[in-house]
Amino acid sequence: MAFEYVPLTLPASADPSFFATFGKEVKGVTDPGNLTSEQFNELQDALYKHSVLLLRNCKLTPEQQYALTKAFDPQSESYGHGNNKTGSAKKSILHPDLKTIPRVPQVQLIGNGTVYNHEGLDIAQLAHPSHTTFHKSRVSVEEEAQGYTRFYRRVPQWHIDAALYDLSPPKVTTLYGLEVPAGPKQRVRYDDGTGDEFEVPLGTTAFVSGRNMFDILPSELKSLAVRSKVIYAPHPYVWMAPAKAMSTGLGIESDGLELPLDELPPWEESKIKTLPVTWKNPVTGELHFQVHPCGAKELLVQPLPEGANREGALYPDGAHLTELKEVRELLYKMQRPAIAPKLVYPHDWAENDLVIFHNRGVLHSVVGAFTKTQVRKFHQCNLAASEDPVGPTEEDIKRYA
Structure with missing residues (x-):
């Protein structure tokens, strides 16, 4: 059958x-x-x-x-x-x-x-x-x-x-x-x-x-998403343990409660994960917005490619965002629309x-x-x-x- x-x-x-x-x-x-x-x-x-x-x-x-x-x-x-x-x-x-x-x-x-x-x-x-x-x-x-x-x-x-x-x-x-x-x-x-x-x-x-999450973004956020990578915290589930979550379940409140890096279990720089914000589907070729918002610590933004329209672009010259509150707010802005009731199974x-x-x-x-x-x-x-x-x-x- x-x-x-x-x-x-x-x-x-x-x-x-x-x-x-x-x-x-x-x-x-x-x-x-x-x-x-x-x-x-x-x-x-x-x-x-x-x-x-x-x-x-x-x-x-x-x-x-x-x-x-x-x-x-x-x-x-x-x-x-x-x-x-x-x-x-x-x-x-x-x-x-x-x-x-x-x-x-x-x-x-x-x-x-x-x-x-x-x-x-x-x-x-x-x-x-x-x-x-x-x-x-x-x-x-x-x-x-x-x-x-x-x-x-x-x-x-x-x-x-x-x-x-x-x-x-x-x-x-x-x-x-x-x-x-x-x-x-x-x-x-x-x-x-x-x-x-x-x-x-x-x-x-x-x-x-994750495909819907990317597809519904306005153009300036699509541009940011394809140019960005997330740097995750070492031992992120230990790092975030003292912190508290947002009411939507989409990330952590930025109250400064995360453990200092020197209080985490031993970690190595080479084992820290830096992953793209969008992941390519191996069969369809489509992009899926795939970020675990609770473990994200920093964002790396690639400059706009040569010849791209800079009008309205975010971080057109690239950026390395290290302020945790800024990183979280930016990711939340991009991810929150996709957890609206009409998009949830x-x-x-x-x-x-x-x-x-x-x-x-x-x-x-x-x-x-x-x-x-x-x-x-x-x-x-x-x-x-x-x-x-x-x-x-x-x-x-x-x-x-």
Whole structure:
């Protein structure tokens, strides 16, 4: 049976015009752990074209999930943050969220509640992260009881799965739902003065397209995006741990709470990641705006190419922006429009759902909150890539600059 690609079920808040190619449900895949080479090649091509693929009613062992994820980058090996996740850096905001499957360290158990006798883990205490522990402000207890929530994940919020130091960002993430608790929908609020809010399923994973994020920018910001690179902080998840997040989940408040570099675990200049703001899709050739706003520390801006129109251009002679508040405000200005409700796909999880997403083409966020007694079990796998993302070509820069 050939695979069939059908549109995802969108919420009423979404604008279908932004989802013509973004996101597909794949029908006809009954055993994703045992694809033929031809089937995998088709699936891989579809992923790069559509960014998010949903496969329903799957059965997948941790070994099969690792093998499927690795097939997208055969030279990759370790989990995206390293097989020891955060090493000795117990201050990392990642540390509480991940429980490693002992026999397959590239696969993590994530979720909520107490899980017993699971894939070699006698007992695992899982905690679905809540915005209340990391946002500078929070939804009140009364409003939370009424079903209001925010974008959140301790990795934090809108993000790319990536260590952002030493290891290259994974190409693909696979997320497999084993146990999904039922519950009423919640209402995610942005609380940024815009009045933006929309209804989401309990415990949704929300996705936005990096391609849309770039495409909707005005010309002067497209020009800046294709000419810029982000310098990430060393050990960024330790660096940012004392800081607090913005109410939209799209970055960190600039209150000067980040750890000084000399208080971080040992780091090397050569392992700091400097990555393009826009990443080129290997199949479509399109540019995706791919910045993890929480880990960004500095911006490098290339001068306009010779002969480009300088009228209205930002930093036409290039720049090295080192003031953290300026960097964050500029990135926020470019990224915030793309997380508007009409551009967000909040996935409504069912047991045995497998979501495969192009980690170099989307940003995603966990949303919502569970009670302590609600058990949620997911397996997550992404692998540090064998190479860094490719940025825009000279032709791209000339086109948009």
